[in-house]
Amino acid sequence: MKQAVIDAHIHLEMYSDQEQKKLLKDMKSGSIQALIAVSNHLKSAYDTLDLARENERIKPAVGFHPEQLLPSEEEIEELLSLSERFKLFITAIGEVGLPYYLKKEDPQLAMEPYVTLLKRFIHQAAKLNKPVILHAIYDQADLVCDLLEQESIAKAHFHWFKGKQSTMKRMINNRYFISITPDCLYEREIQNIIDFYPIELMMVETDGPWPFNGPFTDQLTHPAMIHSSINQISKIKQLPLERTYSILFNNTCRFYDLAPPSY
Numbered sequence: 001m002k003q004a005v006i007d008a009h010i011h012l013e014m015y016s017d018q019e020q021k022k023l024l025k026d027m028k029s030g031s032i033q034a035l036i037a038v039s040n041h042l043k044s045a046y047d048t049l050d051l052a053r054e055n056e057r058i059k060p061a062v063g064f065h066p067e068q069l070l071p072s073e074e075e076i077e078e079l080l081s082l083s084e085r086f087k088l089f090i091t092a093i094g095e096v097g098l099p100y101y102l103k104k105e106d107p108q109l110a111m112e113p114y115v116t117l118l119k120r121f122i123h124q125a126a127k128l129n130k131p132v133i134l135h136a137i138y139d140q141a142d143l144v145c146d147l148l149e150q151e152s153i154a155k156a157h158f159h160w161f162k163g164k165q166s167t168m169k170r171m172i173n174n175r176y177f178i179s180i181t182p183d184c185l186y187e188r189e190i191q192n193i194i195d196f197y198p199i200e201l202m203m204v205e206t207d208g209p210w211p212f213n214g215p216f217t218d219q220l221t222h223p224a225m226i227h228s229s230i231n232q233i234s235k236i237k238q239l240p241l242e243r244t245y246s247i248l249f250n251n252t253c254r255f256y257d258l259a260p261p262s263y
Contacts, residue, residue, distance in 0.1 A: 002031045003245035005230065006252040007223040008179045009095075009133065009159040009205035012037040012058060013047035019209070019220060024055060030224040033057065033249075034258060036205075038095040038133055038159075040065040042075045045082055052089070059091040059256060061133055063121060066099040070113055080124055091256050093125040094133025095159065098140040115143070122151050131155035131255060137162045145170055155255060160207055162189060168197055177255055179205040182225040184232050186214035194236045199244070203252045204229050 012020060012035060026032070037052065038061045039045035045062045052060040062083040064071055071079070083090060096118055103109050125132040132153060136144035141163045148156050158171065161178040171178070178197055181204075184190045194202075208221035216225060234244040252258065 002227050003242065004031050004033045004249055005204065005223070005226045005245070006034045006036070006249060006256075006258070007032060007206050007208075007226060008036050008157070008203035008252050008256075010035050010037055010208045010223065011040065011044075011210075012051055012208075013039070013044055014209050020051070022220075023208075023222060024057075026222065026224060027057060030222075030227075032223045032226075034059055034252075035223065036061065036091060036133070036252075036256060038065075038092075039063055040095065041068070041071060042079055042082075045079060049082075049086060049089070059258065060086075060089070061092040061094040062086070062090050063094040063096040063133065064117065065095050066097045066114055066118070066135055067102050068099075070117065076117065076120065080120065083124055083128060083130075087128045087130070090130065091258075092131040092133050092157070093121050093128070094131075094157070095135050096121040096132065097135030098144060100135075100137050100140055115147075118144070119147055122147050122153060126151045126153060131157055133157045133159055135159065138164075141167045142170070145174065145176075148176070149174070157203070157255065159205055161193065165196060168193070172198060172201060175201060177201050177203055177251070179203040180229055180233060181205055181207055181210075182212045182216055182221075182229050183214070184229050185216075191232075191236060194233055199233070199237050199239070199247050200251065202233070202248060203255065204233070204248055 039048045048060045052058040156176040158178045204226045234241045
C-alpha cells in the first residue's frame with residue numbers, strides 16, 4: 001500500500017454523482033486520507049458542504065472562483081454569511097483570487113471589482129482565522145501578496161501556482177504555500193517551480209475534475225494521480241520517496257489543521 005496522501009485542492013462537487021462515488025470508494029485503496037474540497041460560487045459552496053456532511057474525509061472550503069462574471073451583492077453576502085455560520089466546520093476560504101484567463105480573453109475587463117471582492121474574502125479569512133486558498137498566477141500574484149500582507153494573513157495557499165522567481169522569493173519569505181498538480185510530469189515550467197520552491201512550503205493537488213495530458217490523457221482526474229506527482233517531486237528534489245511523502249503529507253495536515261480520519 002502506498003503512503004498516505006491528501007488532495008490539497010479539488011472541485012469535488014463538479015464531478016458527476018457516479019464519479020464522486022468512485023473517487024470516495026477508491027480513497028482507502030489509494031491511501032488518500034482527505035480531500036480539500038473548494039467551492040466556485042454559492043450553489044457550489046452549498047453542494048460542497050452537503051458532501052462534507054456525508055463524509056468526514058471531505059474538508060470543505062467556501063469561496064468564489066474568479067474566472068467567471070462577478071456575483072451579485074446578495075450572493076457575496078450569503079457566501080460570507082455561510083462561512084460565518086459554518087466557521088467551525090469549514091477548513092478554509094476558497095477558492096478565491098483574480099481572473100487571469102478571463103482577463104486574457106477580455107483585456108477590457110475591469111479588475112477593480114475583482115480586487116475589491118478578493119479583499120472581502122481575505123478579510124473574512126483573517127476574521128475567522130482560516131487559511132485562504134488562492135487562484136493567483138503570474139503578475140497577479142504580486143498584487144495578491146500585497147492584499148495578504150495588508151491583512152497579515154499567515155496561511156495562504158497558492159494552488160497550481162505559476163509565476164516568476166521574484167514573486168516566489170516574496171512568497172517564500174512570507175511562508176506562503178503552493179501545491180503541485182499532475183502536470184508536473186510533463187510541464188517544464190512546473191518542474192522548474194518544484195526545483196526552486198522549498199518542499200517545506202509545498203503540497204500536492206489535482207484541481208479535479210480539470211483534465212491532464214501526458215500519461216493522464218483521456219483519464220478522469222483522480223486523487224490517486226498524486227502518487228505520480230510525489231514520485232516526480234522526489235526525483236526533482238533528490239529526496240528519498242518515503243521522505244517526500246512524509247513531508248508533503250505533514251505539510252498539508254499542519255497547514256489545514258487536519259487530524260486525518262481513520263477508515
